Amino acid sequence: MEPKTAIETRDLTKKYGELIAVDKLNLTIDHGEVFGLLGPNGAGKTTIISMLCTIVNPSSGSATVNGFNILKQSSKVRRSIGIVFQDPSIDDRLTGRENLQLHACLYDVPAELAKKRIAEVLNLVGLEDRADSTMKTYSGGMRRRLELARGLLHHPKILFLDEPTLGLDPQTREHLWEYIGNLARTTEITIILTTHYMEEADQLCQRVAIIDYGKIKVIDTPANLKTALKGDVITVTTTQTDKLATRLTELRLSQHIDSSKDSIRLSVPNAEKLIPKLIKIATEIGVEVSSVSIHRPTLNDVFLHYTGRDIREEEAESPLRKFMMMGRPGR
């Protein structure tokens, strides 16, 4: 019998010395769901994934993945999941096919079946033509696609994607979204995705959890989260802001009216319906409006609402250091 829950965590906690990377996380993810873990750099997303993939042991608390305990049945957990890591994890001296063959060996995919599956996943990510070139000749996007293919090779029930499109150009990103979206629609697979690209989460995820300082700030569907931010923002540009703002306040057109030197911002539940009324009022009192714009809350606004606008410390593994390591001889 298939367990209905793909992932369940109970007070999952990870401490690194004084730092609490993940703080008593309680999370349930259903089978077949595409679930997004969002959060700023260093919020604990990768640590959560690492614990669920049994690479890192929790300091306290526990979790089950596909019904298997991450501490006691790590081998069964590993067999049932596929992972695309945040950082590249392919052997670039080997060809694409050789990387996949090694993966098939490591995950007990029988040789005959592996042959068929390799053709299948290469086709899925559109890399059949390049399968026999060494990975060194692949572009960043192609590497990522091969990693995605590799993660699917052993038909995992859950696929973890840790920042799958980090550092890719917009075209490649769109392509990857398409692959992932297709996968979610056409198979039973559960996908857990971490990202800090809000568009990505909005487009792919059925539910998202916004995480900060190792805790879940909020968890819901992207649509509900946006609605919960209470409506749209209308910005009116005019030279006579005071006059218009006073009138609008009198008429109680909006709960929140901010006026500055040359613009007024109104928070309203439904912007389209209000705009004709707004223009009419302005005309009545003889205020000339030079422009009106509507801003719909995006997942980005939701994200900033829950995590604040402070700039975060960069993660320890800075790109500069990596760049410097690349130049080392004797590899």
Next chain:
Amino acid sequence: MSELRKIYGLWHREVLRYWREKSRIVSSLIMPLLWLLVFGSGLRGVQISGGLTYQTYIFPGILGMTLLFTSVFSGVSVIWDREFGFLKEIMVAPVSRPSIVIGKALGSGTSALIQGTILLPLSFLVGVHLSPLSFVILLPTMVLISIGLVSVGLLMASLMTSMEGFNFIMSLVIMPMFFTSGALFPLTSAPAWLRDFSYINPLTYGVDVLRWAAFSGADSILPIYIEFLILLLFAAAMIAACSYTFGLKK
């Protein structure tokens, strides 16, 4: 059985990588040739008991040195796998830690076998006449020595955070192991304190077995079967130690 296939997969990867890097194969042969042909010629006047020339005498020692350098380096190179992320793919796969270490060790053993097959026929250049039997004994011994040494490299790598520590390993582990192994001079003429070091150095027994095999029954420090046993135990102990350190989770 399934673990065997995983070991095979990891071994195959090592071999593919080794084979694609022809320059590494060539460069691993230059060092021993320099030692044999230049250093060996320079010290030709040195008298070795048993009527061997110095060049002939050091041949098995240079084989041991080649294994030492390439195997330890091959083990340490797992740092690159860590740096470039590939290690994660292996570490998160449902593979037992000993299988990971054994796969790597066998891969390095295979490169030792290839090197040996290239180096051994060159022995005639320095006046060593290998019998077919010597070949049969030398090659597996080289593999066995290599398996132990690659694990030394892996163990070092697990203690290092970056390739910066490699010089440290070079001067604190590799060079002392080389110099005290009896590769370059007979230990019988060494002072007692040096001999003590030699006797705790596993490579000493490796070189001794190689020498015994190359010169068809030269005197050995301990009975040959015991030296074999030491090499075997050393390889097993190192694999166990590496499996342990690889199994540690953060």
